[in-house]
Structures are given as structure tokens and as C-alpha cells.
Amino acid sequence: MEDRRLYSPKYVKEIINKYDFNFSKSLGQNFLIDGNIVRKIVNKANITRDDYVLEIGPGIGTLTEELSMNAKKVIAVELDKNLLPILDETLKSYDNIEIIHGDILKIDLEKLAEEKFEDKNIKVVANLPYYVTTPIVAKLLEKNLNLDSIIVMVQKEVAERMAATPGSKEYGSLSVFVNFYSNPKIILKAPKTVFMPQPKIDSSVIKLDIKKELPEVDREQFFKVVRASFSKRRKTIINSLSSYGFNLDKEAFKKALEEAEIPQDTRAENISVEDFIKLSKILPPLDI
Known part of the structure; x- marks a missing residue:
């Protein structure tokens, strides 16, 4: 039933009340509560039953649930230990999900890819906290991973800078960095109203199609x-x-x-x- 899906605002409230969960401002926690947005993200990420997915910051599992219904395997890395028992409950019906407690910026991603993804191509999908967007994206791009694509929900202005082209006021060092490693494209806009709690600014989903061959340069x-x-x-x-x-x-x-x-x-x-x-x-x- 639709009202029992994890993106249902009613169900989100039930879960956070049951576990007496408090949103952490320092961790930038804003959970997606719009089924249309969740489905569009997974659809535009082209997730199929052959895909291995790395999710960063699953929260209560809103996006994780939709990913698992479409992917072969989902590894979700969650920093907040208070969310682990919640995820155990909300995702207990799915046998193709593994939750890892840890900080994505400190985890050895190459080791994780080898152990959990059998060196298969990986699609990253995440609703990223605004305050760590750039370092997370940078780490994903710089590491030697078999990435197919990175699909992330980020602050609207950050997405615009990532996708910017020369001659625009948004174009800067972040644009060059992202364009060096990938072909970026904003694929979806997400108003602040689709989150709980509501952030002060709107978001966008950007897709980075990873370049298979990088320029030969120091x-x-x-x-x-x-x-x-x-x-x-x-x-x-x-x-x-x-x-x-x-x-x-x-x-x-x-x-x-x-x-x-x-x-x-x-x-x-x-x-x-x-x-x-x-x-x-x-x-x-x-x-x-």
C-alpha cells in the first residue's frame, strides 16, 4: 500500500515517533517524503536488476527501498548509529540490501568495492547532506572505482556549478573538476517541500556519467x-x-x-x- 511505503509522510512520522528519533542538523538530515521524486530518481538513474548500487546516507531507507526493488544489490553507508535499528525494521523485507555503519569519507572505497561489489560496475545514488557534498563527490571521482554513474541530490546552486559550462557565471573550479571526470547533467529539480524537515533551499538531482577514458595529463x-x-x-x-x-x-x-x-x-x-x-x-x- 502507498501509505506504508517509506516515502509516505504519515509513515515517516510514525517511524521517527516510535524510535524517538531527532533529526540532526549537524549531519544535515532531511528525509525525502515524496514518492514521485523517489521513483523519478531511480528511473532516471536507469537502475535495473543487473545493477549494483552504492547509496550514501540512506536515512530511514526511503530511497533505499525503491533502489532495492529495482537493483540486484544495494550497499548503503549510514553515519548515524541512531538510524541503524530503524533501518533494520524498515528494510527487513528486502534481502538484497546491506547497511554499513560508517563515514563515507573515511571508508576505504576501493576495498569496499572489491568486497561488496565483486568488482562489478557500480552506480552511486544518494541524497547528500549539503555540508559534505563536494568532498564526497570528489572522493568518488578521484578513487579508482568501477563507477558507471553518480546520481546525487544536492543543493540547487551546487548542481548548477557542477553542470556549468564556460562563459556562465556558475562556471568555476568545481565545474572543471566534475567535467574532467564525468559528463554532468541536471536531471531533476526538487523543491524544499519534498523533505522532512524542510531545508531553507531547493535541491536538484544531478547525474554524472563517468568518463571511461580520462585525458592523459598530470x-x-x-x-x-x-x-x-x-x-x-x-x-x-x-x-x-x-x-x-x-x-x-x-x-x-x-x-x-x-x-x-x-x-x-x-x-x-x-x-x-x-x-x-x-x-x-x-x-x-x-x-x-
Whole structure:
């Protein structure tokens, strides 16, 4: 019955009252209570019976339940130990779910993938707490995991920055980082009214289709160039790079920009990922 599904506001209230559960502001807990949104997330993630899913922050299991009804196996990592007995009850009918108590930022994801996913391709699906969105996404992208895609509910503005393209005001170092590893696309908007308790801002679901082959470039050098370039958004690329404190003088940067065919008076927000890669390859190793 629909009113017994975990996304039912009535059922959510029953569960939190039964266990005397208090939402934690410090953990950014906001549970989904809209069945339409939950179903759309799983549908747009293209979860099938062949899929292995990693969920981060299952809460009381609202999204986990829908995932398990469509996936082969779901591993859900939950930080709040107070939610473990609740999850034991709410998901007891499903035999393809395993709950792991831990902090996703501290867990050895490569070991987890080997032990729990048999080195199969993984789809990540999560309703992420706003305060740890960027470090979690960064860890997922940087680790050597067999990721197929990452589908996450995040703060609307963060989703817009991740999916931004050169020339837009949202485009920044986060955009370059995400676009280096994946092809991002905002697939769903979620107003604050679909959560309990209601956050102060709206959310969006963004899908990151992981690139199977990454550009051959020294990533440390590449991201140094990107960070420095966006360090002073209002300044031109030549001024941002030459004033960052690197071991090169302004003339060296001018020469590299000329070779990369990037005008010196361009701002970082107008430079593509490909051009940043080209520039980082031309520049000698950068140190501060």
C-alpha cells in the first residue's frame, strides 16, 4: 500500500515517533517524503536488476527501498548509529540490501568495492547532506572505482556549478573538476517541500556519467593550474596565474598562454577544460 511505503509522510512520522528519533542538523538530515521524486530518481538513474548500487546516507531507507526493488544489490553507508535499528525494521523485507555503519569519507572505497561489489560496475545514488557534498563527490571521482554513474541530490546552486559550462557565471573550479571526470547533467529539480524537515533551499538531482577514458595529463599539475586560475575570478588569467606564488615569472606564463592559444586577457570562467589541459601540459612543473 502507498501509505506504508517509506516515502509516505504519515509513515515517516510514525517511524521517527516510535524510535524517538531527532533529526540532526549537524549531519544535515532531511528525509525525502515524496514518492514521485523517489521513483523519478531511480528511473532516471536507469537502475535495473543487473545493477549494483552504492547509496550514501540512506536515512530511514526511503530511497533505499525503491533502489532495492529495482537493483540486484544495494550497499548503503549510514553515519548515524541512531538510524541503524530503524533501518533494520524498515528494510527487513528486502534481502538484497546491506547497511554499513560508517563515514563515507573515511571508508576505504576501493576495498569496499572489491568486497561488496565483486568488482562489478557500480552506480552511486544518494541524497547528500549539503555540508559534505563536494568532498564526497570528489572522493568518488578521484578513487579508482568501477563507477558507471553518480546520481546525487544536492543543493540547487551546487548542481548548477557542477553542470556549468564556460562563459556562465556558475562556471568555476568545481565545474572543471566534475567535467574532467564525468559528463554532468541536471536531471531533476526538487523543491524544499519534498523533505522532512524542510531545508531553507531547493535541491536538484544531478547525474554524472563517468568518463571511461580520462585525458592523459598530470592531474596534480592540471588542478594546480585550475585552482590558481579561479583564485581571483575578476582578474585575467595572466594576472591570476602570475600572482598565485608559483615558481615562474609573468613572462613564462605569457609564453605558455600564447603557445596554448589562450588570450592573456581571458578570465578563467571563459576557458574550457580542454584548454586548461593544454595549458597545464605546456607549463613546466609548478611549485609554490
